[in-house]
Amino acid sequence: MPTLHELYDWIAEAGPAQPASSLAAPVNVQRVTSLVDATANAAVFASDAATLQQAIATEAALIFAPIGSSADDDRVLPVRDPRLAFTLLAHRLRRTPALGTHLTASIDPGAELAADVEIGPGAVVAAGVRIGAGSRIGARVVLERGITLGERVTVQSGAVLGSYGFGYARRPSGSYLLFPQQGTLVIEDDVEIGANSTIDRGALGETRIGAGTKIDNLVHIGHNCRIGRNVILAAQTGISGSTVVEDGAILGGQVGIGEHATVGPGVILGGGAGVLSGKKLFGAGQVFWGRPAQPLRQYLRDLARLRKGA
Structure with missing residues (x-):
């Protein structure tokens, strides 16, 4: 006691x-x-x-x-x-010692695991992956080559980190060729990643998830995204490539964000909100809602007008 x-x-x-x-x-x-x-x-x-x-x-x-x-x-x-x-x-x-690496996990000899790391059943850790102290990797998680995890990172079952991003060059014939996906992914300290979420590596540069950020289940983060510190991303959120979500932002469930967009520090996106490609939303504590996302008061006014016109 x-x-x-x-x-x-x-x-x-x-x-x-x-x-x-x-x-x-x-x-x-x-x-x-x-x-x-x-x-x-x-x-x-x-x-x-x-x-x-x-x-x-x-x-x-x-x-x-x-x-x-x-x-x-x-x-x-x-x-x-x-x-x-x-x-x-x-x-x-609830603090308990790490259970180490499960017998069914596949750890490449070229991976670097710090002390007190736990790797769950069926997990795959590729060459060049670095995992910081106190991190927990769940069952059947896949960590692709060259990924860096900080300390005390939790990755729940089924997540895939460092997968190829969705970027293609179009040939004259109309067919598509995968753009080089040779960048890196950095997960900073104290990040938690939910089950079956996917975070793509950078195409030519880096995808980065800031310290303390919490990612729910079934979230997708595209290549070259930069997610700040202490960000909250709720389930089924999808973030397109090269988007920036700054420190302290909160994204509700099923938020969709186009490429090259910016969500400023402390901005709140309500569930189901949609942010157009290239759009920039700022205002700490400001709530945005709707598709396309707009300030909550404006969204409610527009909704009321629609009802009156019906």
């Missing part, structure tokens, strides 16, 4: 309030869970007064609640961000 001092250290980012009890006291927390499943060794979180009362009614050993919450219960630990505190604790409790 962690002591209260250890617990506070683990969740420091979430801004815990100063405890009244001794920091050396042990806390009987072995897992995190929902309110419905809370037992005497579990931690839960409450985001408002109503859920806090529900949490208090459980047997939970620890309850994260917003600072300023009114509760006469020693199990309640006030924090600035209960959801974040709960998540930080979950990650700390």
Whole structure:
């Protein structure tokens, strides 16, 4: 069991309030869970007064609640961000040693694997691939030649990294010839890539995914794209070649982006939004929606006009 001092250290980012009890006291927390499943060794979180009362009614050993919450219960630990505190604790409790390389994985002798790397069943790691410390590669993942993964990268089952991009030169006869796809792919630290997602290598240059970016299942990122730091890409999003998505942007599910487009820092694209080739969207915190994507207020006005005209 962690002591209260250890617990506070683990969740420091979430801004815990100063405890009244001794920091050396042990806390009987072995897992995190929902309110419905809370037992005497579990931690839960409450985001408002109503859920806090529900949490208090459980047997939970620890309850994260917003600072300023009114509760006469020693199990309640006030924090600035209960959801974040709960998540930080979950990650700390579930830390397990890497399982190493599964017997059925195919690792080329020319690949470089750092310490504490896990390679799942049936995964394929080609020559020239470099994988940083603490990374986890899921079952049947394919890492093509010359790909670089930073530290603590997670790649879920079935993903393919470093595949050829979709670029062709057209012959006079009308047939197509694959444009050289000889570039690289760099995945920076703490990136997470969902199941069955695909990220193409650069054609002549580099495709890069910035540190801390989280990519959902079934996402496709084309060649020569540059995805910034701490970007969120939800499921079934498709990004065409040579597009830039800058730091902190959030893309909802089924977003489609044409080639050579730019999504500025902190921009939010609602689910199903479409960005035309070459389009540039800027404005941190600005929400864009629709096809073609436009500021949310404008999109809603146009939608209302259509309804009136119907």
